[in-house]
Amino acid sequence: MRRTLRRSTVPDAGPGTLGPARIDARTKALTKRLRPGDVAVIDHVDIDRVAADALVAARPSAVLNAARSISGRYPNLGPEILVEADIVLVDDLGPAVMAIPDGSVVRLDDDGSILVGDHLVAQGDRQTAESIRGSLELARANLSVEIESFAANTMDYLRRERDLLLDGVGVPDIKTVIEGRQVLIVVRGYHYREDLATLRPYITEYRPVLIGVDGGADAIIDAGWKPDMIVGDMDSVSDRALSSGAEIVVHAYRDGKAPGRERVEELGVEPVVFPATGTSEDIAMLLADDKGAEVIVAVGTHATLVEFLDKGRAGMASTFLTRLRVGGKLVDAKGVSRLYRHRISNLQLWLLSLAGLLAVVAALWSTAAGQTFFGLVGAQIDDLTSWVGALFGGS
Numbered sequence: 001m002r003r004t005l006r007r008s009t010v011p012d013a014g015p016g017t018l019g020p021a022r023i024d025a026r027t028k029a030l031t032k033r034l035r036p037g038d039v040a041v042i043d044h045v046d047i048d049r050v051a052a053d054a055l056v057a058a059r060p061s062a063v064l065n066a067a068r069s070i071s072g073r074y075p076n077l078g079p080e081i082l083v084e085a086d087i088v089l090v091d092d093l094g095p096a097v098m099a100i101p102d103g104s105v106v107r108l109d110d111d112g113s114i115l116v117g118d119h120l121v122a123q124g125d126r127q128t129a130e131s132i133r134g135s136l137e138l139a140r141a142n143l144s145v146e147i148e149s150f151a152a153n154t155m156d157y158l159r160r161e162r163d164l165l166l167d168g169v170g171v172p173d174i175k176t177v178i179e180g181r182q183v184l185i186v187v188r189g190y191h192y193r194e195d196l197a198t199l200r201p202y203i204t205e206y207r208p209v210l211i212g213v214d215g216g217a218d219a220i221i222d223a224g225w226k227p228d229m230i231v232g233d234m235d236s237v238s239d240r241a242l243s244s245g246a247e248i249v250v251h252a253y254r255d256g257k258a259p260g261r262e263r264v265e266e267l268g269v270e271p272v273v274f275p276a277t278g279t280s281e282d283i284a285m286l287l288a289d290d291k292g293a294e295v296i297v298a299v300g301t302h303a304t305l306v307e308f309l310d311k312g313r314a315g316m317a318s319t320f321l322t323r324l325r326v327g328g329k330l331v332d333a334k335g336v337s338r339l340y341r342h343r344i345s346n347l348q349l350w351l352l353s354l355a356g357l358l359a360v361v362a363a364l365w366s367t368a369a370g371q372t373f374f375g376l377v378g379a380q381i382d383d384l385t386s387w388v389g390a391l392f393g394g395s
Contacts, residue, residue: 052079
């Protein structure tokens, strides 16, 4: 339960976690400027897995959340990931913690007290593995309510986007040739780095069309490739990616407003605008399907009900329906990696090569020409041995 505290002086609060505070209500924006040892200050209800993974990668000493990291709506995955990574998590600190000046050195005590200097700013609930397990058990009891809400959102999306979802009405024309090719769509989501690394042989051999969804374009570049297309609202993709020469498809609202368009045009790139209600992940799949993709391989996208709910917004119902629409072509990256990986180990290859070499030697030995060849080789070896012996014997 949140406790509202007046600003006061604490004479001797004792030692605790120290670090410079970095504040941003948007966790995705904050992780871009976090440094190891910083204290991340966020306002994020139901921390999802993607946000937690990004925080863990930035290695802050602590995460201070103005909101509740587990609200109880559903069993979200983020808090457990943070605690398992030995990152201190303090919950339900209230709006006062967001008013800490960015860069101020904060102290976090074991009882959840947050201090700047000697001033008590806020106090919250310090999470442990045990407290998180208890909260998740309660959240699972409420899961049926969330599923009902998810189903209602799904039907609402189907009514509003029926023409796009069923008939492809509204899909814009693009320059990138997709017809008859395989398409790899990269979302900076669950295990995207591992999936891309596993798919390296597949990408090298099949050369699919590479589509990055917002920050997924940077993931493609970081892995050593160049995206053919970037789809999204352009809020988490770098200028480097936008200037890479990829075709840009800006995800716009249904009324045509596209907040990311201005940023792209300022870089001297003329984008394609795709108005749609769903997520950028959805329109990338619908675009690939409508333009004749043979296979759509998904990296970092959402595949299970818990992952849809973990995204924390009603719009994820569109992703569920989109997956049903393109399901005949869609292959999850983990499935591709398991199918494509080599079934023969390196040791087996060496043994096979050795067996082949011995077979060749045996075949040559059985012929007169082969015996003559081996005799000449033996004579050359004897000469070399004698020369080496004489060289070292003479010295």
